[in-house]
Structure formats: C-alpha cells, structure tokens
Amino acid sequence: MPEASGRGVLEIGDRSLAWGARTYVMAIINSTPDSFSADGLAQPGADIAAAALAQARRAAAEGADLLDIGGESTRPGATPIGVAEELRRVLPAIRAITAALPLPISIDTYHAEVAAAALDAGACMINDIWGLRRPDRGWNAPLAQLAAARSAPIVLMHNRQAQASIGALGGHYRDVQYADLIGDILADLRESIAYAAAHGIAHSRMIVDPGIGFGKTPSQNLQLIRQLAEFRALGLPLLLGASRKSFIGLPLGLPPHERDEGTAAVTALAIAAGADIVRVHNVQINLRAARITDAIVRASAPAAPQSHGS
Template sequence: MKMGTEYEVRVVTVANLRAAAEEIRSVGADDPGCRIMAPKAVFRAVKIRGLSPVQANILKQEMLSKGGEAAVSRGVINHSVAETDVLLLGTLRQYEELVRKLRLQPFGLARLGEEIRRVLENIEGRRPYTLDCRGRQLVIGERTLVMGILNVTPDSFSDGGRYETVEAAKARAIEMVAQGADIIDIGGESTRPGHTPVDAAEEMRRVLPVLEAVIPAVPVPVSIDTSKAAVARAALAAGAHIVNDQWALRDEGMAEAVAAAGAPVVLMHNQKGTAYRDLMADIIAYFNERIAFAVSAGIPRERIIIDPGIGFGKTPEQNLEVMRRLEELNALGCPILIGTSRKSFIGYALDLPVSERMEGTAATVAVGIMKGADIVRVHDVKEMVRVARMTDALKRKG
C-alpha cells in the first residue's frame, strides 16, 4: 500500500460526455457503468432570461431537489420583481431529471424543459455531416473549413482594388484553392466603417462577371457576400452555391430567393449601434429569431450557418468578449463561421495597421476553432490553413 505523498492525485479535464466516458472507461469501468456515470461528471451552468417569479420559484425548487442549484433574483421569493433571470448549476444527470419533472409542470415549464434539453444536447456537439451546396459538397465538423475572401471592390479596408478585373479575381480564386481554401467568398460592396454604399445594379456589375469566371474554374463552393435580394437572385442564377448575408435575410425577398435556390445561407449578427443588455444573450436571441424566420421561409435548419459578426455593431472590447465566449453559440446547434481576418479589433489590441495583423488574425483563428468555429473566413489563405490544421490536430481526435 502506498503511503501519504506517494499517491498520485490530479485533476482531469472533462469537457463533455465523450470525454467523461473516456475517463471513466480508463479506470476499468464497463460500458453500462460509463453510461450511468458519464452524465454525472459533466457540469453545466445554464442561464435563462425573463422568467416570472412563479416559474423561477418552481424551477429553483425542482433543481434543488435534484441536488443542483439555481440562482434567482432576491425579489423572487416575495414576488417583488416582475421577472428574473435564472442561473441553473448542475450536472447533465441532474438536468435530465429536471427536464423529466418539468414535463409535468404548468406555467409553460414543460416547454422550457424541452428548450433546456435541446440546448444541452447542442452544446455536446454535432456529428460531422455533409452540406449540399447546390451540387458541391462540404463536410461540416470533420475539420475546420477555410473560406477565402475575394473582394472585387475598389474600397475594401484590406485589399480594395487588388482584384477589380475579372482575370485578377479568377487568378486569385484559383490560387486560394491551391492554398487550401474550401470556399471562395465573393463580395462586391465594402462593409468597412465609413464605406460608400452601392446600389444593386453596381454590385451586380462588379460580381456577376467574376462569378461567371470563377465558378467553372474552381472545384469548391463559391459564396456571394451580399445583403441585397436582387444581387443574391442574380448570383444564384449565375451558379453561386452559398449566400453570405451580413444582415441575416432582412432585405425583402432574400429568404425566398435562398429557399427557392436550395442554397445554404450564412446569417450574420449585425445591428446599428453597440448597446446591449447582455452581449451574448442578445446575440443568441437575435439568432433564434433569424433562424426561426429563415425556417419559416422554407430554408431547412441544416442549411443555416451562423456568424457572430466580429467587427459589426460591436466595440473592440465587445469583439474580444464574443471571441472569449464563442462556445456559447454552440447552444444554437448550427455551424459557426467567424470572420476576424485583419479586423480593427486586432489593431486595437496590438496597435498595428491592417498590413501587420496576420499574427493577430492567426491567434483569433486558433482560439475560434478551439471554441467551436467550423469555418474561418480569411484573406491570408495559405497561412491560415496551416493555423487551422495545427489547431485541428490539437482539438480533434483522428
């Protein structure tokens, strides 16, 4: 028998059910034991916004009865507040028991229980699946996908004017694919702060000849970066495979155009101003509303990709906070795309001009992948493909 300090004691990282099962199996437990114990090894903090005191009191008592905890506003007990947020603290097994009990409760708690169950399942992760991009395929979740940026504008913040001619744009698309790009994203209107808006006719004049040249020249899906329904319809008619919409289907007719074409869509978070009640909660509420809108318009949920909109409607500090908390978006169950390449929040953190932000971009790509990003949208394809592959090697087994 070992005595005292001869014992080896350590803390192990248990990020999810899969990791829990692996750790339990490693000590010699059998499969039934793994299934029973793994949900007890994973702890989650779940925050719910806007419950009534009645709902919050029942939820707290039920969670306490399962051995978990629930933090509520001080005024819940005597109903001196109209509503409260609730922070639930417990293991996956405790949540399983809570959800079963909530199915028997009134006051909308049965529906809330199903939402808690859905969010927790989403956080555990998705199995890799094939996304059909109008005939070209992307495997989501097997490795990080790299989207190469191809701006055909005179005034983009980083590469404006470099690829204005069709031949230059086509050559760059071919080069990016050779460097490892999985998607080419073509945009005809700058979205940098202070940009000059262009109408749909001018945007189409810029992008359609490039789409017609690039699509047959590369084997990967080509996306159109636009928020205008007219441009999206024309681009899809020209063969574009994905619509990347920075205003998440706000333009009238955009959702219908995407649905009719059977195209995947990127919904980006965006807003005017930088005021938030709760940054991540507000972003998730925005996505829930826009995803529901997209689905109601006929776009299947499995064709929806979300983008937290780094650099849009956020201060530099808010951009950094979104990156730090990116994994919270996994609760939505959709693939996550991040576009951090050379952006001003990197310049804010490092005090560097746009031409010197490659290393900062690399850091955001690596952190983003570790926190759940499935697709990274970048200018420097060759370098960021290497960053993505190395980060995948650290994060993903196999």
C-alpha cells in the same frame, strides 16, 4: 471543444462539408475599390474577372475550401452602393471563377436581386451580413424566399447599426449598447433562424455568424471571441470572419496588411471554441493554424487535403 463527427453534412456545389470533421477555410475575394484591407479588385480600369480569377487560383492552390465574393465594402463608414453597381462588380468575377475552378462560391450580399443573379452565374451559397434583416427596413422576405426556392445554403450573420469611428488604424464601432452582449446576439440570431425556417429554409442549409466587427466595439469583439463557445447552443454550424479586423489591429498597433499573425491566433481560438468555417484573407497562414488546431481539438481530424488549384 468541437465534436469529432455526427453533426451533419452540407452539400454545396459538388462538395460535402462534414461538420465537426475539420475546419473549412473560406477565402475572401473583395470585388470592391474600397476594401479596408486594401485588397479590393474593382479599381478604376481594372479587369475584374481576370483579377478575381488570379486571386481565386491562389486561394485554391493554398487549400481554400470555399470562396466568398462581395461587391460592396462593409467596412465601418463605407458608403452603400446600388444594386446595378454591385452586379457590375461581382458577376464577372463569379462567371470567370466558375468556368475555371471547382470551388463553391458564396455571394456576400443582402440584396435579393444580387443574390439571384449570382446564383444564376454560378454561386451556390448566400452570405447575408444582416441575417435576413434589412437596415431600417425590417425583415428581408425576398432574400429568404430566394434562399428557400433555390435551396441555397445561407449564412445568417448578426449585425446592428452603429456609429463608426475612423482612426489611423482603420474603422471600428463605438458606443454600441447591449444589455447582455452574448445573450442579445444569441437572441437576435435565434430570431433570424426562426424567420428563415418560417420562410422554408431548412435548418440543414443554415450557418450562423456572430458578426465580429459588425455593430460591436473593439472590446465587445474581444469578449465575443472569449465566449464564442456559447454560440454552439444554436445547434448550427458556426462561421467566424475575424480576418484583419480592427479589434486585432488596435492591440497590436498594426495596419490591416500586417494582421495575419493576429488573425491566425484568433482562428486557433475560434476553432477550439467550436468554429466550423473561418473566413480569411490569407489562406495559407490560416489554413496552417486551422490544421494544427484541428489536430489538437478534433480527435478524428484528417490529414491535410490536396489543394484545388488548376
């Protein structure tokens, strides 16, 4: 069960996140044309800045604490894009939102060039789906050095390359081999934490994410949720990004846009296991799930905060 207080505070932008006091909700803004959840904003001819700002205003009005903006789809089987295209997709969104809303913005990228430009444009946090590793290229020293130099909080997510399987309900990974699923993920994350620290990133600026839906089969994702409490052993704030993913859709037989109730159930279980941040598409449903779960498992959970809309 989550501790009520005493686990530190993360200063991000002009806000303070007090770990253990309550659960924080991170709203997803997909500045892509090919998001698995069909909510990508970067459609041909679209005004990315206007669309992103409208989505951010809605998330803020519903009570989001942070925004996570990404320009490259990370769904199973997605085609990687170049840095220039990623910048074209994310920078207008970040600039428009920063000018209009006070919410902290996280940039979802593993490219140091994109992260640097995003921080310059107003983002204040990095969400790295590879945990400071680069696919087929070893450790990501440029991104680690950037996070340290800017004192930017960084999410270190667990990931492994795996074969994607695409079906009627979307994509997932298959034939992913672990000797010990939870033990292997913990070991990989400890390596990422040590690498970050060796490059000057303070532990107080690190957040860990076990990477549900990344390099894991649907059954492994369910096991990860069942054993999520074991990740508290890392001693860092815990983020979970389960929203609308296929491990929810497959048991329910539902497409992504009908998975919000299933996501809310995972949100509640994750919080009971110790999650500090939940990364979601539907802020309202998941914030309500978070608030009642906080009231049950966190003795000192405060009343619902005011929305940040403007």
